[in-house]
Amino acid sequence: MVPVLSAHARVTATLVLLLSMLSLAAGGKLLVVPVDGSHWLSMREVLDGLKQKGHEIVVVAPEITLHIKPTKNFVMKTYPVPFTQEELDRTFWRTGQNAFEEGSFLERFFKTRELVKNTSALFLSTCSHLLYNKELVTYLKESQFDAVFTDPFLPCGPILAEHLSLPSVFILQRLPCDLDLQATQCPSPPSYVPRAFTDHTDRMNFLQRVRNLIYDIPNYFLCNFVFQPYATLASEFLQRDVTVMDLLRQASIWLLRRDFVFQYPRPLMPNMVMVSGVTCAHKKLTQEFEAIVNASGEHGIVVFSLGSMVSEIPMKKAEEIADALGSVPQTVWFPSPNSSTAIQCSFQIHYMITFPFWSHPKARAFITHGGSHGIYEGICNAVPMVLMPLFGDQMDNAKQIESRGAGLTLNILEMTSQDISTALKAVINDKKYKENIKRLSELHLDRPIHPLDLAVHWVEFVMKHKGAPHLRPAAHDLNWIQYHSLDVIAFLLAVVLLSLFISLKCCLFCCRRCCSKKGRARKPTKAKSH
Amino acid sequence: MVPVLSAHARVTATLVLLLSMLSLAAGGKLLVVPVDGSHWLSMREVLDGLKQKGHEIVVVAPEITLHIKPTKNFVMKTYPVPFTQEELDRTFWRTGQNAFEEGSFLERFFKTRELVKNTSALFLSTCSHLLYNKELVTYLKESQFDAVFTDPFLPCGPILAEHLSLPSVFILQRLPCDLDLQATQCPSPPSYVPRAFTDHTDRMNFLQRVRNLIYDIPNYFLCNFVFQPYATLASEFLQRDVTVMDLLRQASIWLLRRDFVFQYPRPLMPNMVMVSGVTCAHKKLTQEFEAIVNASGEHGIVVFSLGSMVSEIPMKKAEEIADALGSVPQTVWFPSPNSSTAIQCSFQIHYMITFPFWSHPKARAFITHGGSHGIYEGICNAVPMVLMPLFGDQMDNAKQIESRGAGLTLNILEMTSQDISTALKAVINDKKYKENIKRLSELHLDRPIHPLDLAVHWVEFVMKHKGAPHLRPAAHDLNWIQYHSLDVIAFLLAVVLLSLFISLKCCLFCCRRCCSKKGRARKPTKAKSH
Secondary structure, three states: OOOOOOHHHHHHHHHHHHHHHHHOOOOOEEEEEOOOOOHHHHHHHHHHHHHHOOOEEEEEEEOOOOOOOOOOOOEEEEEOOOOOHHHHHHHHHHHHHHOOOOOOHHHHHHHHHHHHHHHHHHHHHHHHHHHOOHHHHHHHHHOOOOEEEEOOOOOHHHHHHHHOOOOEEEEEOOOHHHHHHHHHOOOOOOOOOOOOOOOOOOOOOHHHHHHHHHOHHHHHHHOHHHHHHHHHHHHHHHOOOOOHHHHHOOOOEEEEOOOOOOOOOOOEOOOEEEOOOOOOOOOOOOHHHHHHHHOOHHHOEEEEEOOOOOOOOOHHHHHHHHHHHHOOOOEEEOOOOOOOOOOEOOOOOOOOOOOHHHHOOOEEEEEEOOOHHHHHHHHHOOOOEEEOOOOOOHHHHHHHHHHOOOEEEOOOOOOOHHHHHHHHHHHHHOHHHHHHHHHHHHHHHOOOOOHHHHHHHHHHHHHHHOOOHHHOOHHHHOOHHHHOOHHHHHHHHHHHHHHHHHHHHHHHHHHHHHHHHHHHHHHHHHHHHO | OOOOOOHHHHHHHHHHHHHHHHHOOOOOEEEEEOOOOOHHHHHHHHHHHHHHOOOEEEEEEEOOOOOOOOOOOOEEEEEOOOOOHHHHHHHHHHHHHHOOOOOOHHHHHHHHHHHHHHHHHHHHHHHHHHHOOHHHHHHHHHOOOOEEEEOOOOOHHHHHHHHOOOOEEEEEOOOHHHHHHHHHOOOOOOOOOOOOOOOOOOOOOHHHHHHHHHOHHHHHHHOHHHHHHHHHHHHHHHOOOOOHHHHHOOOOEEEEOOOOOOOOOOOEOOOEEEOOOOOOOOOOOOHHHHHHHHOOHHHOEEEEEOOOOOOOOOHHHHHHHHHHHHOOOOEEEOOOOOOOOOOOOOOOOOOOOOOHHHHOOOEEEEEEOOOHHHHHHHHHOOOOEEEOOOOOOHHHHHHHHHHOOOEEEOOOOOOOHHHHHHHHHHHHHOHHHHHHHHHHHHHHHOOOOOHHHHHHHHHHHHHHHOOOHHHOOHHHHOOHHHHOOHHHHHHHHHHHHHHHHHHHHHHHHHHHHHHHHHHHHHHHHHHHHO
């Protein structure tokens, strides 16, 4: 961004800087309660940014983790948990494998339900072991932090923030069952805001709108299955009745990894800050990799990754993918953080973290599961995508990218080798995909401030001002009936009906009086005539 | 703002800069259709910022104006209008005077109505003379602008943008009758979003919520009075039927001079950008003025201004104000752009534009009419306020400042000398007012990017990308019934009722069959028994 060098801007910016330097002169103290898995990637970037601003950062994490590892940028306080690394790896591995398992809808529903139940139990036990770790919680209490920075996907951070009476900043893409929208009191009209898992865009026909509205109903019950145990845990721990919604509502700022470049525009609330692309990087390859990528010649490379949850693809599926990848002249890359050499046309899939292959100008296509981090890397680097969504929000992400004409979606269970080959050739050779993703990329990158600076600013804001109560809508103080003005409407209806009733009664009364008067008036006349 | 010096941020920022420099290398061309009066102040600041980014700016304005004067930062194209400078000044003077005129509610209503009618007719005629100035419009058509930057308070700019098929950026505080919220499809629940002129805060009791909801109804009719003539003019000029709402809906970006620091938090839409405080400046006084201000000693100064519309205060009111101002030890200032000397304790009121007196550390209080520019200057410089709202949004602004504990509101018609004196002494001597405004000021100034840079960015964005369609919600394609899902609810109700009806009928049918069978079964038995 080119700063406007007006006297006002310069002087005000200097004053703001001075103020901020004065109030957080020695740096603030931030408590971080992360969520493991790919969720950690964005949070880690923001922590790096905060460390550069001189803050002291303490991350609390279980002793056994997938991706959360200590770095020089924060102090890591760990606590024991009742499972081993193998058990954790196995749980994540099973979640990845579940996406490839075929069967009837009901079979898959119950299998997924069982899996979610087991994974949730593991996470809940982790949370419980943090909260009831007296030594750690006492240390946290005595440390006098300025704020809590957490991912509310698992509401352990919000419980801790409540216990320590600290303001909190959340970072997330979205919460299941639109809990984030409910907790922020954000309007979400079902007429044009598509619900999760509906496969709808923001332009729906009548029947789609009916389906979209109906989808809201099971949401109220389904999420209880995962979140109710946290409410019980929180109520026990805080020694008063609280719901998960009570906890989520306390957040001062919601840093949302969303962008209307590919997501559908919808209402926002003042404490929602869009920070999609915090991990977006134009990193340079090492000389060794650069040489291998350049060797791909005019055809360039295709990057393949099904994300951090998939460490193995079933043999039959792998063979189908292999056949398809063999049908294009591009060199195929499976980035891995551990390998120092490229794995060309091999079907051993390594677990993947942010890696700079697709930011190379020779990247022609990105085969992805549609996780939000991968999607933003694709948009950031303008690489068209073939999407093979596996679970969670990936179906919706894939649909959105497809609806923008920047990629093609395949059904991981039903796709054949021919389908993959056709889709891959289309996104590589049909110029419209490249043009569309380039347009999205230009819009995504053209922002007044880098999303990482924005995220860092708002975390610092909450630390400095002890929250952001001026951004909290008064809607939080209303119940559902009051919020929707149903009591007011009922009252006005009652007034109107009562007025009508009284008017009617008055009219009838007057009519009767008139009639009876006429009656009486006629009678004496009759009498006289006698 | 201290930039986070991460590799990502730096590299991405550089790339964005390069992209922006490439696409708008020689600078873009911007057409500006301003609104006269205080509205021009914010727009002029943004134009200064845009000029510094190398853009060519053409402002179209009538030959006769109040504040819109040429500067070195833009080319001004004027067009003749059928009124003289005296007539224009007189119209504005009468609007200012009207605020001081006493009388019954009905008398004042009809007087104000007449005044609005006359002022509107003058503005409408100005717009008509712009649109039907063939030479000017042909020049504008041939000039190939990238975008239109306008204030939709008078929808002349939007008509021109539609005629020239150009994307547009609006700058405004709010539109009468919440037209801005309707045009952006922004939800505005009457349960906690107070309507204009209601005197409500965002926390309302039941009866206030009833009143707030009822206030929506006349809005649908009242605004037609001012805006319908523009719809007629637009339909004639564009040679097709258009409403003012159709025109307003076309805006790519709405730059809103609002801030939740003093306004009540409420939902927003993706194409709304908050740029309050673009005029906020910590300007230095000249040495001459500095010396006079410093001579005020420990008591400091009080700044008095009733805005650009009030050039004269009726004698009786002036005397009351004079008495009150004489009761405090502070030196009172009436800033005027034309005077080179301070006017101390004089009651000749000069018309005022942004002037740096209240940014002086010696400023103890600001007596203001509550116009948005003055309010933001007060917040920006942390000066507590005594508010004497005159018309328009000033009542609501004053109420909001008062509800934040940063000032006191007086009724300009009913206030006595004693009231003014008491209020002034309170905001000067009661520390809570200074503390509250200081807190508001800190929150207001602690932003990730200066509002002027933000405004300039979004105007450039629209120029570069020919609009911002990715921020336009699909709600624009729905009618009122569809938006509120009333058709879907009716359909679902019909389905439920029909299902109930069919189930009931089935039950009844089954019952009858059972009964009749039993009946038939019993009958033969009876027959046998015979």
